[in-house]
Amino acid sequence: MKKTLLASAVAALAFQASAGTVTHDGADLVIKTNGGFSVATTDGNFSFAPTGRFHLDYNDYDGVMAPGGDDGSDAWFRRARIGFKGHAYDFAYQLVYNLPGSGSIDVGFLTYTGWGKMANLTIGQQKENFGLEELTSSNNITSIERSLPSSAFSTGKNVGVKLHGGNDLFSYSIGVFKNDIDDENELDEAVTGRVVFRPYYNGGDVFHLGAGYTMRSGADADYNARLGVRGGDAGNANRLRARYREDGTVLVGDRDDWNLEAALIMGPFHMSAEYFQGEIDVDDRPVTIDAEGYYLQAGYVLTGERRGYSTGSGAFSGVKPANESGAWEVFARYDSLDLDNSNPLISVAGEQGDTWTVGINYYAKSLVRVGLNYVRANTDENIAGEDRGDAIVARLQVAF
């Protein structure tokens, strides 16, 4: 009788397991949802996840930031992306599409991870890894818009090959990328490298020192950056700018930029600073454009969480709220970009500009983030009759 009971108990369990059972035909799986979704095999061999984000911004700006010096305001998608990522054994990939405008590929790359964490090889459209703030995901930058020099010296995401790695002590990356195609249909290339040392790192707190270099052929003879605010959907806020044109066409040349980085995370406090310098030698013309800039930023997470940091990329990650009421962060930043060039052939707008940005972020779970920034901008020379402006910038971020 006990056997019968046992048998029926086992049978009952088996039935229970069979009604509504979810199985995998190979390795065991772990599935997660936290508003997004991921699946992975427990043996670590395979994974897959859809990804997406939108950054819905509101801008209200005036003075030197606004075309014509008038007020401007807009509400629009600063970024919206959908895509997929996954891995099979030693191959990891991402493919992400930018939705705004008429759409574009954000990234599409394959990383070979089989040589260990000190030597990842990434092929495809990706970040070049030049600059700490540039390398920090737009989901995780503290301010709403990156600093003046990070914008002016941005390398963007390009098709190329990059070797990169990192351990607790240091991170590096070196790559060659497509910068552009010249007028004879041939590749213009960029070579970009970066090293980061961590004199102190305890798994959370970190002291970060870094340097980067990029040399680019076929680069537009143009350094520019908007003054801390994008200026709505059309992105038409005024720019600090130095460029060289003939008959309305921007010429191209060889560009060489380098930077220095320092960053610190100590519990809820974090700060970072970068210095950039660069010059563009215009092809076949006796013209060189110089640019220089820096920023200094400090932030504090009022609810006590520590801002994240990735040794793999040598960059900040996000703030994860420790409890359900979310996390609050305040920050301030000063940045400056100097485009003073004595050559009268170079058209310069604003010459030297700087902005003060103060802001507050609210992190409601990992899915949702809200930011509010106030920006004050000054320029040495008038742009559209103004040398000073103010902006309010707000963002709703959803990222899964």
Place this chain on the structure above:
Amino acid sequence: MKKTLLASAVAALAFQASAGTVTHDGADLVIKTNGGFSVATTDGNFSFAPTGRFHLDYNDYDGVMAPGGDDGSDAWFRRARIGFKGHAYDFAYQLVYNLPGSGSIDVGFLTYTGWGKMANLTIGQQKENFGLEELTSSNNITSIERSLPSSAFSTGKNVGVKLHGGNDLFSYSIGVFKNDIDDENELDEAVTGRVVFRPYYNGGDVFHLGAGYTMRSGADADYNARLGVRGGDAGNANRLRARYREDGTVLVGDRDDWNLEAALIMGPFHMSAEYFQGEIDVDDRPVTIDAEGYYLQAGYVLTGERRGYSTGSGAFSGVKPANESGAWEVFARYDSLDLDNSNPLISVAGEQGDTWTVGINYYAKSLVRVGLNYVRANTDENIAGEDRGDAIVARLQVAF
């Protein structure tokens, strides 16, 4: 020995559970596929689902509907979308991309649901909630194209903030949205509200009465609607139209529209009617454009299913076939749009127009729907030499 048997039975079960096991590292999960996919935690805290649809249409139209009065025909994607939706605790989001043309964001919004179903706050690109037919998903409208007045008075999907809710008795929504950007880069706004009362609602059958209002600054001085058929991929079917232009440019003005709604679901029978009236005061010109329209529609689900209805949005949802052979629905609609304007500066095409639409829908599971409509259109004044036309419109809909 029985212990051994038990132990081995338990061991066997444990093994069975371990080979091909699917687990979650937190709360329990429920996963569904019915051709699409969704995952949710059983505690209700998290969910995620990819979504998509395509509406593949065939049009054959002539007379007043066709440019030049000739016949026209086309087969093309009227709509195709992919996206994701999900929620984490009290935050729900959707991000959906329109694929046709060069692509565009359909919706991207976050809804805060923490104040209960009577006070949802939605931020982002979304419907403004003006008009019953406009608010009913394009997957669920009974006809293939919405009525003349629903098209002419459409507010579209816009970036904004909307407070909305509903219970069995009534639904409401009130929001402020970006209507456009003026020529000085400043936001032109729209404020839109709607209330719906349900004198009768038993969870399925419903008697619905509603009213809406929208006021919009920077609105194009243009009321228009195609005559019940889109006219192929290029959307070039003729339009009933009243607009004000100077030197070929449509001016802008303040637009005020309001509507009344009535709807009824009684078992397999459903009907709906809306009346719209609006006017546009052109900025800085002594010009006002008037428009007025209405429609009356009745449908019957031959296989006995009841058309769905959502009290949250105060709008129709779809017909779910009760058995595997699918559901059949027939309907008829009369609609009218009156753009008669006495001001000779206003260019008017067609003046007053109306269409009769009859059609049949087949719902094969929730994934697939097929519709066939016949449309007869009449106008008071000739458009391209014609005041009468006929169209056959067919649709294959796949929605997951």
Place this chain on the structure above:
Amino acid sequence: MKKTLLASAVAALAFQASAGTVTHDGADLVIKTNGGFSVATTDGNFSFAPTGRFHLDYNDYDGVMAPGGDDGSDAWFRRARIGFKGHAYDFAYQLVYNLPGSGSIDVGFLTYTGWGKMANLTIGQQKENFGLEELTSSNNITSIERSLPSSAFSTGKNVGVKLHGGNDLFSYSIGVFKNDIDDENELDEAVTGRVVFRPYYNGGDVFHLGAGYTMRSGADADYNARLGVRGGDAGNANRLRARYREDGTVLVGDRDDWNLEAALIMGPFHMSAEYFQGEIDVDDRPVTIDAEGYYLQAGYVLTGERRGYSTGSGAFSGVKPANESGAWEVFARYDSLDLDNSNPLISVAGEQGDTWTVGINYYAKSLVRVGLNYVRANTDENIAGEDRGDAIVARLQVAF
């Protein structure tokens, strides 16, 4: 006591099942990830899977292939796509978006499978099924670019209705498709059919003989194909071309093309050959354009795997590596396209051209593929001053 033990064992199992349990509210599910993801019910009634791919290419080409006869080189996304597929009972669908450029719908179709594998009905944007190489997925073609005649006689993916099926002995397809819209907004149609016989098929090895035919109204008076290399992101490699224009505009006409196919798979060896012939009768003009072409290709999988083959579509599928070190394949192809036309009104570039292509493929798991091709092209007449050229083409393919 044994009862107690039993009960506690059962309780323990029940608890184990409840912590981290994943269930489905209906039929049992099978979930898979191999870098991608799929879910299906074990009863076969439902399934769903996201899909995606990117083909990242590098081109270096010169001589007759290059505009101006100069060298050209580029690295870019030849293809990048994301989408979804699934099925519910007898309805299967796919919806896939092309990401490069400003984006476009790749496919969006519904297949009714309820009549069995010999009579599938597919409605929507799809391949027309004309030509073996054209019908083989771009993920699975042996070379990086399809042959000259496959390109010149390509029907592309079009909106239409196709009946198709296949068993071990033969496959067929017949469909009617939208070719274009004429200048009076009316559909120009194409009718396309194909039959394939398999005198030998043992489930892996196959001997394949096929023929196809397509007649198209409103077709551009233009046969053309690039010379085995695309020529970078802009696709500006030179083309073999015969076309008829008036005042710079390509006229349209009736196009009739047919082909013959032969293919063989014997263990790791596979070969294929196709012959194409076609002509375009220009509407209302005494002008007929002729074209003819063929290719012969042979490949060998060095690691012993057999190239796949689908009897449903009558086309090759891919090479699946048998072990973790991946699979290697070599191949060679000769192709020729003859656009010699005696009518002096027809502008002909290159007249007759052929290419030799040799290449090697590495398949690392099913997710990743790498290909390297060398192409030598010759033309009868100079294009841009050259009648000979060489190219190196490399591809990184990620497909999930």
